[in-house]
Amino acid sequence: MTIAIHESALIRHFNTRKEVLRAWEERIGARFSPFRGFKMPDSRLYIEDSDFLDSIVDLIITNERHVFIRGPVGSGKSTLMLLALRDLPTLADRRGNKFVTGYVGMTGLYEKQMAAAIADSLRVKYRRSWESSQIIDAVAKESLRRYVEEKSRTALFIEDVADNQEAAFHKLRYLADLPTEEMVDTYKGALDEPIVTLVMSGTMLYWNAMLSFLPQIADRTEPLDVPPLNDAKAREFIGRRIAYAQNKIDTFNPEDFDVFPFTDESVKVINAAAKGNPRDIRMLARGCQQVAAENFRAKGDPSVTGEIATLVSEAYATILREVQ
Ligand SMILES: Nc1ncnc2c1ncn2[C@@H]1O[C@H](COP(=O)(O)OP(=O)(O)OP(=O)(O)O)[C@@H](O)[C@H]1O
Ligand SMILES: [Mg+2]
Incomplete structure (x- = not known):
């Protein structure tokens, strides 16, 4: 009996979390999380060096x-x-x-x-x-x-x-x-x-x-x-994933694109913490999405600011060190 109660509390917790994320995704016009891991990544997501x-x-x-x-x-x-x-x-x-x-x-x-x-x-x-x-x-x-x-x-x-x-x-x-x-x-x-x-x-x-x-x-x-992604490439990495989730990847222009709701400052912070490692950029961006989504629910602003990126980077520092 107790187990069943705990289970449902857990499920409720995850459902709420999912709804919060979903609301943020909807706000930015995304069909799914831009930073989810794809088993077979689409080559339109690749940044070429x-x-x-x-x-x-x-x-x-x-x-x-x-x-x-x-x-x-x-x-x-x-x-x-x-x-x-x-x-x-x-x-x-x-x-x-x-x-x-x-x-x-x-x-x-x-x-x-x-x-x-x-x-x-x-x-x-x-x-x-x-x-x-x-x-x-x-x-x-x-x-x-x-x-x-x-x-x-x-x-x-x-x-x-x-x-x-x-x-x-x-x-x-x-x-x-x-x-x-x-x-x-x-x-x-x-x-x-x-x-x-x-x-x-x-x-x-x-x-x-x-x-x-x-x-x-x-x-x-x-x-x-393998060279690390520089800030411009990290920005493109995030931009492409957002465009992909928005179903706009086919019109993505690498010369002129937006990373909204990320700020350029947040991208720099993320890339510095990830040391240009694309897998880590993705993990950090996903962490930022989580915080920004909570923020969006509380205050209606979906932005990923430099401040959020710093917070998330610090929280992830230990994890990233461990998996490295
Ligand atoms: N140039 C790139 N452009 C866009 N995404 C990239 C790029 N390089 C890597 N990624 C993404 O980063 C993640 C890790 O990349 P990849 O699997 O190629 O790294 P790896 O070095 O082979 O990792 P592992 O050591 O785990 O095998 C993947 O999600 C991949 O799609
Ligand atoms: Mg590999």
Whole structure:
């Protein structure tokens, strides 16, 4: 009986909270919270840093090094991978090679799962009954065939690479080292460059782990640090999300847009607290929405002021430190 009473009190609490938020959203013409997390974020929400994206793509194209997109949790590594994956198939390197791309987004993989995920992502056929080395061998052969016959190099994207079982790494290393000496002998002269480029992502911690456990790959890999969003980009991040929630994203003009009910001051405060990390900007903006909504109910003003942003940033400081 007591439990039922508590439950209903809890439900009432959440319902009130939801109504308060809903009223604020309605006031700004939003259909849902601009700062909710999307499982599959819409690419119209992405802020592009073309210089950084170019530096990733250029590295892949020049084929001198593998790439490690390095950054804290939530800094935008996966987003950058998606943007690079979007661009690569339309490009060619200086020798006229095109690109075949594969993307492994799952982590925690064992050797065989990794081999299968790689083969699937590159659309290479294999049998379920095969061992991982046979699967990887099929991937290597097909990558070689694509290079020699179709003038296509392979770019293999692996998310949070160190979050996989150690044995899975050796599969990657084998691909990173292609062509094998045997292949080079067979194709005399035709194979004088790597045919598979690895594009990996991970935190600094994982990069350091790779340096000590896989120096053979790390030595030939360029770490690229994801740049934090500057204030203008943070403002666009918030502006796009608001426009999206208002169903106005298709007419969003990055040269001229509003962040109402956020003030420019609040955006600066949020971005400073988030250190330009998009995931943290989103969390802080959501916190600001909560406070602004309470304020709206009490006083009728939906604004997110610098003062609110400061309050929320201070409250979140501990949390952000802990999840970092
Ligand atoms: N350039 C960007 N423009 C807009 N939103 C972005 C951008 N980069 C990241 N985000 C958003 O920030 C959040 C975190 O981004 P993402 O998942 O790419 O980071 P990550 O570094 O891969 O994080 P994790 O370490 O958790 O895998 C997502 O909600 C994503 O949509
Ligand atoms: Mg990610």
